[in-house]
Amino acid sequence: MSTMMERYGTAMIKAFGTPQRVLVRGEGPYVWDAEGTRYLDLLGGIAVNALGHCHPRLVAAIAEQAATLMHVSNLFTTPQQIELAERLDALVGGGRHARTFLTNSGSEANEAALKITRLTGRHKIIAMEGSFHGRTLGALSLTATAKYRLPFEPLPAGVTWVPYGDADALAAALDDETAAVILEPIQGENGVVEPPAGYLQFAREQCDAHGALLWFDEVQTGMGRTGAWLESAAQGVQGDLVTFAKGLGGGFPIGACVAVGQAADLIQPGQHGTTFGGNPLASHAALTVLDIIESEGLLLHAERTGAWLASSIEAVGLPQIDHVRGRGLLRGVVLTEPISADIARRALERGFIVNAPRPDVLRLAPPLIVTTDDLQPFIDALPDLVA
Ligand SMILES: *Cc1c(COP(=O)(O)O)cnc(C)c1O
Numbered sequence: 001m002s003t004m005m006e007r008y009g010t011a012m013i014k015a016f017g018t019p020q021r022v023l024v025r026g027e028g029p030y031v032w033d034a035e036g037t038r039y040l041d042l043l044g045g046i047a048v049n050a051l052g053h054c055h056p057r058l059v060a061a062i063a064e065q066a067a068t069l070m071h072v073s074n075l076f077t078t079p080q081q082i083e084l085a086e087r088l089d090a091l092v093g094g095g096r097h098a099r100t101f102l103t104n105s106g107s108e109a110n111e112a113a114l115k116i117t118r119l120t121g122r123h124k125i126i127a128m129e130g131s132f133h134g135r136t137l138g139a140l141s142l143t144a145t146a147k148y149r150l151p152f153e154p155l156p157a158g159v160t161w162v163p164y165g166d167a168d169a170l171a172a173a174l175d176d177e178t179a180a181v182i183l184e185p186i187q188g189e190n191g192v193v194e195p196p197a198g199y200l201q202f203a204r205e206q207c208d209a210h211g212a213l214l215w216f217d218e219v220q221t222g223m224g225r226t227g228a229w230l231e232s233a234a235q236g237v238q239g240d241l242v243t244f245a246k247g248l249g250g251g252f253p254i255g256a257c258v259a260v261g262q263a264a265d266l267i268q269p270g271q272h273g274t275t276f277g278g279n280p281l282a283s284h285a286a287l288t289v290l291d292i293i294e295s296e297g298l299l300l301h302a303e304r305t306g307a308w309l310a311s312s313i314e315a316v317g318l319p320q321i322d323h324v325r326g327r328g329l330l331r332g333v334v335l336t337e338p339i340s341a342d343i344a345r346r347a348l349e350r351g352f353i354v355n356a357p358r359p360d361v362l363r364l365a366p367p368l369i370v371t372t373d374d375l376q377p378f379i380d381a382l383p384d385l386v387a
Helices: 004-011 056-066 079-093 106-118 137-142 146-152 167-173 199-210 261-265 280-295 298-315 340-349 372-386
Strands: 023-027 030-033 038-041 098-103 124-128 159-162 178-183 213-217 241-244 255-260 321-327 330-335 355-358 361-364
Touching (some): 038 372, 079 255, 079 280, 098 106, 106 178, 106 213, 159 167, 178 199, 280 298, 298 321, 340 355, 340 361
Parallel strands (some): 124 178, 213 241
Antiparallel strands (some): 023 030, 321 330, 330 361
């Protein structure tokens, strides 16, 4: 009988390269592979498993909703969908008029937002160097990485990239034909890159001056990951469009595009749609995630645990580690040499899942429920992992 990896290699479209392990089970911040080896999940399914694996309240909520009503199409609505939209509108709008479109992924949330920007009558978009916004053609047209985009051109036109965090470059690129500026409040896939203080506020002022929409892609940063519901709001700025996904469903696929103010009313009936988006099962999962983040105090916990994690890593004092950046439990370990892939491989062999978004940066995005006790063995192992 062929191995799982051989079967994977034969059966799957070759989009992802060779998977590192076959995983079969999870509990809290841990997962187990088919051989029975346990791993501390410091990546959380790439910032998705906000509540860790198999959180009992989320499992029960999904089971209960699945046994009640799973899908109805968007020709109908459900209490779960309405309540989730109201919650997201309140979180993002902060008292201002806001509306939500529910999707199944981050890319689809960005597709919805991109279509909304077109309805301004303008089509120029300013995006950031180093950005990642997804793999569907619209979301891809905004993503900076050339090797992701080039094989799939022609893509929707009109996108200009400016250096992330460079206020002068942003001001120079914006004009009265700009429909929107899209940016991540912290760039996740680029290696957890933070903008300089005041940059988001500057982008807000520039957008206002030119009548452009400010669009925050919070697919990775949002929903508690950085210790706040929205990293943009934590930096004191409100977007006109905000997109979410990853952590929102705690592992259940769901995304959202929230539009504020005039942007909320641009889409008219028939102009956009989705079959699965916002079904009662996904909506109930997301509502439960929001409830648990609130009732378990996970925003503050993520902020504190993330600060402990960053300072503990730096305190080991390894010459290969320059510093740790990011906020809450979205962290980039900046290395002095391009050895992140080697470290990630050794970490896996030692029972730690981390990833290497750049040759000289490790990314850590553990579940928001992770404790310092869970993390201590990783700190202890660091000298061996980087050596
Ligand atoms: C992951 C990610 C996306 C894409 O989300 P998918 O669910 O993979 O489509 C978009 N934007 C950001 C910032 C992301 O991190």
